[in-house]
Amino acid sequence: xxxAADRPTTLALLRIWVQIGLQSFGGGASTQLLIRREFVxxxxxxxxxxxxxxxxxxxxxxxxxxxxxxxxxxxxxxxxRGIAASLAGLLLPSAAVTxxxxxxxKAVQHSAAVHAALQGVIPATAGIMAMVAVAFTQPLARRxxxxxxxxxxxxxxxxxxxxxALIVAGLPVALVLGMAAILGAGAFTAWRRPAAEYx
Amino acid sequence: xxxxxxxxxxxxxxxxxxxxxxxxxxxxxxxLIGLGWAADRDFGEAVAIGQISPGPNGLWVVSLGYxxxxxxxxALALLAVLVPPLLVLAVAAAFARIARHRWVDGLMRGISLxxxxxxxxxxxxxxxxxxxxxxxxxxxxxxxxxxxxRRVSPIGILALAALIGLAVYRR
Numbered sequence: 001x002x003x004a005a006d007r008p009t010t011l012a013l014l015r016i017w018v019q020i021g022l023q024s025f026g027g028g029a030s031t032q033l034l035i036r037r038e039f040v041x042x043x044x045x046x047x048x049x050x051x052x053x054x055x056x057x058x059x060x061x062x063x064x065x066x067x068x069x070x071x072x073x074x075x076x077x078x079x080x081r082g083i084a085a086s087l088a089g090l091l092l093p094s095a096a097v098t099x100x101x102x103x104x105x106k107a108v109q110h111s112a113a114v115h116a117a118l119q120g121v122i123p124a125t126a127g128i129m130a131m132v133a134v135a136f137t138q139p140l141a142r143r144x145x146x147x148x149x150x151x152x153x154x155x156x157x158x159x160x161x162x163x164x165a166l167i168v169a170g171l172p173v174a175l176v177l178g179m180a181a182i183l184g185a186g187a188f189t190a191w192r193r194p195a196a197e198y199x
Numbered sequence: 200x201x202x203x204x205x206x207x208x209x210x211x212x213x214x215x216x217x218x219x220x221x222x223x224x225x226x227x228x229x230x231l232i233g234l235g236w237a238a239d240r241d242f243g244e245a246v247a248i249g250q251i252s253p254g255p256n257g258l259w260v261v262s263l264g265y266x267x268x269x270x271x272x273x274a275l276a277l278l279a280v281l282v283p284p285l286l287v288l289a290v291a292a293a294f295a296r297i298a299r300h301r302w303v304d305g306l307m308r309g310i311s312l313x314x315x316x317x318x319x320x321x322x323x324x325x326x327x328x329x330x331x332x333x334x335x336x337x338x339x340x341x342x343x344x345x346x347x348x349r350r351v352s353p354i355g356i357l358a359l360a361a362l363i364g365l366a367v368y369r370r
Contacts, residue, residue: 021253021254022253023253023353023354024253025357026250026356027250027252027253027256028257030353031255033346055311056310057287057290057294058284058287058290059218061286062214062217063214063284063286064258064280065257066255067255067280067281067284068286068290072287094258095258095277097253098248098252098254098273099273102245102262105248106266109244113369116368116370118247118251119330119331120338120361120362120364120367121251122331123331124342124356124359124360125251125325125357127340129318129321129322129325130343133315133318133319133322134347136315136318143308155312158309159315162312162315162317163319163320163323173218176313176316176317177310177313177317183309184305184306184307185303185305187309188304188305
């Protein structure tokens with residue numbers, strides 16, 4: 001539930017997304033981390049739960065998931081104009097920097113120094129991605145902990161099982177998400193509770 | 200000679216039938232190489248640039264556009280990856296219609312847990328890339344600790360990793 005009084009103006013939203021677009025070197029992991037820091041941690045316009053929910057919807061959308069997330073956050077905070085400002089802010093500067101890097105890369109691609117630096121940078125992006133994964137885990141872990149041992153074991157099994165299905169069995173991501181969805185609906189739904197609140 | 204309309208349509212098709220990241224690569228690879236509009240080398244370079252440049256990894260196609268067709272190619276590629284994610288509005292509307300069913304909460308929870316697994320597998324894949332060694336684990340661990348501290352921005356973390364990488368790996 002976001003506080004309407006705190007809603008940003010379109011211009012403020014544009015400024016936030018431009019900053020994210022320009023600072024998110026390191027691809028998707030950095031972008032994710034910055035979006036969460038800005039909208040969840042710093043300004044509290046979205047809760048961790050809402051953020052996770054929006055991200056889930058993006059996974060069922062074709063194309064780049066982070067662009068879909070930008071669309072949803074933009075709409076929630078500023079309607080149609082919010083969507084336009086958010087997309088322009090995230091993508092125009094970062095695409096421009098990408099072009100510049102592509103041009104520069106041609107010039108330095110055989111440099112040993114560049115290779116050495118990249119050999120440090122690329123595993124560091126994995127570390128940033130791990131932090132993003134932890135941030136996604138926190139609300140899930142808190143909830144499972146409150147519900148008891150069964151929920152904790154089930155949650156851990158679904159998360160670790162998904163990783164294993166991808167790494168060991170090499171299953172497609174969409175299939176793993178679908179199986180986890182069915183498992184989750186089966187295991188976490190209180191099927192025996194009276195359905196009074198559900199018309 | 201590159202036909203801009205066909206070029207755009209190929210990028211749009213690849214993005215429409217992909218689910219983020221690099222999943223649009225095979226389609227583009229097949230089409231652009233087939234037409235002689237790109238070389239194999241362009242793909243490797245574009246992916247490498249996409250991994251370090253700002254914004255989503257999916258913007259690797261912008262560098263592919265730039266490398267194969269200059270600024271026009273970059274602009275067409277950007278436009279092509281911008282359109283399909285707008286369908287998320289339809290996904291959100293569809294979700295709103297099923298949201299009141301009691302099983303939806305468990306369904307979303309299952310997906311959220313799988314997302315954690317997917318991200319873990321991405322870390323694993325990056326750390327197991329060709330040329331990666333055990334020192335990569337130290338870089339990843341250090342980056343994780345700095346990110347968790349919330350005091351350092353990703354760009355600061357990566358700049359530090361680049362400097363240490365220079366010192367450790369330069370021959």
